[in-house]
Amino acid sequence: MPATKSLFIVIVGCGRLGSYLANRLSRQGHHVVVVDAHPEAFDTLSPDYSGFRVEGDASEFAVLSQANIDQADMVIVATNNENINVMVGQVARKLLNVPRVVVRIEEPDRRATYEQLGLDTVCPASLVGDEILQGMVQYTLTTMERAPER
Ligand code: AMP
Numbered sequence: 001m002p003a004t005k006s007l008f009i010v011i012v013g014c015g016r017l018g019s020y021l022a023n024r025l026s027r028q029g030h031h032v033v034v035v036d037a038h039p040e041a042f043d044t045l046s047p048d049y050s051g052f053r054v055e056g057d058a059s060e061f062a063v064l065s066q067a068n069i070d071q072a073d074m075v076i077v078a079t080n081n082e083n084i085n086v087m088v089g090q091v092a093r094k095l096l097n098v099p100r101v102v103v104r105i106e107e108p109d110r111r112a113t114y115e116q117l118g119l120d121t122v123c124p125a126s127l128v129g130d131e132i133l134q135g136m137v138q139y140t141l142t143t144m145e146r147a148p149e150r
Helices: 016-027 039-044 061-066 082-095 108-116 124-146
Strands: 008-012 031-036 052-055 074-077 100-104 120-122
Touching: 008 016, 008 082, 016 031, 016 039, 031 039, 039 052, 061 082, 074 082, 082 100, 082 108, 108 120
Parallel strands: 008 031, 008 074, 031 052, 074 100, 100 120
Antiparallel strands: none
């Protein structure tokens, strides 16, 4: 469904997570720029992706500048390197005053520390864990209650 207001969103890291988000957000009508160190990562973008691609290492400020990160309404930092993600997230949030910055993290225990730095965090392992607990374990309990005794 097209968005009522379109945002300028920079996605750093165009692997499995970044490209999924880029394809969905582009389809919703947002202006998207993806950044990745490896050009083959852009192969995962769908044919109808209408945004831009910037090739380069996100730890280099020139690469972030090329993506116009300072103009972004939102930055999603989704590489597979938590240290890079937090560093880029801090540059976007603190140095460039990007209003909303979401950072992919691997280690849920560090979430509170990062949030004190003004970064929203998403931990894929926790999300998957929550989904299994809330959805699937609950569903199994419900269906077992209905099923006859084994
Ligand atoms: P995935 O784990 O499949 O979501 O992929 C992570 C993506 O992050 C890969 O496409 C990597 O090339 C990309 N990546 C990792 N480090 C950097 C970096 N320093 N700058 C830009 N992209 C990166």
